[in-house]
Amino acid sequence: TQLLEQSPQFLSIQEGENLTVYCNSSSVFSSLQWYRQEPGEGPVLLVTVVTGGEVKKLKRLTFQFGDARKDSSLHITAAQTGDTGLYLCAGEPRAGSYQLTFGKGTKLSVIP
Amino acid sequence: EAGVAQSPRYKIIEKRQSVAFWCNPISGHATLYWYQQILGQGPKLLIQFQNNGVVDDSQLPKDRFSAERLKGVDSTLKIQPAKLEDSAVYLCASSLRGTYNEQFFGPGTRLTVL
Numbered sequence: 215t216q217l218l219e220q221s222p223q224f225l226s227i228q229e230g231e232n233l234t235v236y237c238n239s240s241s242v243f244s245s246l247q248w249y250r251q252e253p254g255e256g257p258v259l260l261v262t263v264v265t266g267g268e269v270k271k272l273k274r275l276t277f278q279f280g281d282a283r284k285d286s287s288l289h290i291t292a293a294q295t296g297d298t299g300l301y302l303c304a305g306e307p308r309a310g311s312y313q314l315t316f317g318k319g320t321k322l323s324v325i326p
Numbered sequence: 327e328a329g330v331a332q333s334p335r336y337k338i339i340e341k342r343q344s345v346a347f348w349c350n351p352i353s354g355h356a357t358l359y360w361y362q363q364i365l366g367q368g369p370k371l372l373i374q375f376q377n378n379g380v381v382d383d384s385q386l387p388k389d390r391f392s393a394e395r396l397k398g399v400d401s402t403l404k405i406q407p408a409k410l411e412d413s414a415v416y417l418c419a420s421s422l423r424g425t426y427n428e429q430f431f432g433p434g435t436r437l438t439v440l
Contacts, residue, residue, distance in 0.1 A: 256431025302368050312427050316368030
């Protein structure tokens with residue numbers, strides 16, 4: 215079973231600060247996704263990264279896929295209270311499997 | 327475009343009782359997933375359907391859990407009998423094959439087993 219470890223587990227920061235959360239594995243994934251989940255709702259896809267070394271930006275969020283496709287990071291610039299939520303990374307172990315292995319998530323709280 | 331619908335949103339039962347959850351995926355999505363999300367953890371795949379056929383149910387506790395997707399559209403997940411450790415959020419997701427496995431999730435059903 216391919217596992218994804220996310221760190222930190224919890225993060226509480228002030229509005230306007232920058233932060234980075236990490237998603238690591240000893241296994242290679244064909245693609246990796248980041249989701250955000252708010253209380254009482256299902257996860258919502260933020261981004262999919264496919265190529266090793268790939269960097270994608272979504273407004274103030276920057277996602278990076280490691281060169282070896284075993285790890286990923288999410289960097290948020292100037293966090294806002296609306297960024298509060300559970301950030302989940304999920305990897306597809308084999309291309310075409312249409313399955314995802316999820317990490318346990320990083321619970322982010324942005325304090326005004 | 328309507329999202330993934332799930333019902334009920336909340337359910338409280340006593341151990342050894344039965345419970346069923348319903349999911350209606352996004353129209354045209356051939357792949358449907360049921361996940362279990364225990365508090366403080368990420369979603370864990372229980373079963374994956376492609377149309378009305380099961381692709382993977384290796385993590386479904388088949389002695390008490392069952393799922394079906396008749397006609398390849400909506401799906402039901404049943405637990406009989408429930409145990410205390412089944413308390414979790416049950417998420418349904420669907421995806422359109424041909425994409426990078428982008429999954430669309432419903433709001434989930436929060437099950438509490440007393």
